[in-house]
Amino acid sequence: MGRIRHQDLRNSPACPVEGTLELIGGKWKGVILYHLIQQGTLRFNELRRKMNVTQRMLTNQLRELETSGLIDRKVYAEVPPKVEYSLTERGRSLEPIILALKRWGDDNILATGYVAPGTC
Amino acid sequence: MGRIRHQDLRNSPACPVEGTLELIGGKWKGVILYHLIQQGTLRFNELRRKMNVTQRMLTNQLRELETSGLIDRKVYAEVPPKVEYSLTERGRSLEPIILALKRWGDDNILATGYVAPGTC
C-alpha cells in the first residue's frame, strides 16, 4: 500500500488522487491521523499503545507525516523524554476525508467480518 | 478455516480507516476509480491510455478492484475482444471520498509542485 515515491519531481505522482493517497497511504498513517483527530495531542507511547505497531514503524510513519507537513512534533527537554504529536492546520484539513474513510469502512468492511470492531 | 475468534480480531491488521485505504490504496486504484467516476464506463485500453501504466499492472489492479466488489467487468464475445469496466453500487459509494481526495490534492499537493497539472 502506501508509498512515498515523490522525493523528486521525476517521480512525482501523475494525479492528485494518487498524490493524496501517497501521503496518507502508509501502513499506519491513516490510523495515526485518525487518533490525532480524535485526541488532539498524543505522546509517542500513547499513540503506540493505541495501535499494535513496533517503535521503529511508528517513528518512521510519524517522521513521514511530519515531512509531509501533516503533523507537528514538539519535543520537551525533559527526562524521561516527552514528545507530543498533533495535527498541523493542513493535517486538520484532512479530517473530513479520514472520517469518511472510517465511516465507509464501518459500513462496508466490518459487514464482511474483515475488520475488528472498535479498533479505531 | 473456522470463524474468526475475538482474540484474533484484536490482532487483526485492519481498523476501518486502514481497511478502506487498503481497498483503494494500490498504486493505480484511486486513479482508476476516479476515471470510472468521470466516465461511467471504460474499456481496458481506454483506461490504459488515460494513465501511464503497463498492461500487466492495469489488469492486476482491475482484478483486485473487482474482487473487492468495487467495479464490474463485462466481457463481450467479440473479436477483437471488448471488455467494459464500470463501478458497482458499492464503488459508486466511494465517489465522495475519491472526489475529496482529488480536491485535497489539487489544493495541497499541486501547490508544492509535486503533481503535474491536468493529469487527472
Added chain:
DNA sequence: CTCAATGGTACCTTTTTCGACACTATATAC
C-alpha cells in the same frame, strides 16, 4: 545498585509491490 519508563536508532531479514519484456489468440483490413 538495579530497575523501569520514555522516545528513540541501527542493523538485518522478510514480504510486497512495481515494472520491463516477451508472448498469446482472433478477426479484419490491406
Added chain:
DNA sequence: GTATATAGTGTCGAAAAAGGTACCATTGAG
C-alpha cells in the same frame, strides 16, 4: 501474407515497504 487492434498472461528481478531484535541515554524510585 502481413499488419493491426484488443485484452490479456507469464516470468523475472529490482526496489520499496514492513517487521524483528537489540541497543542507547537519562533519571528517579526502591
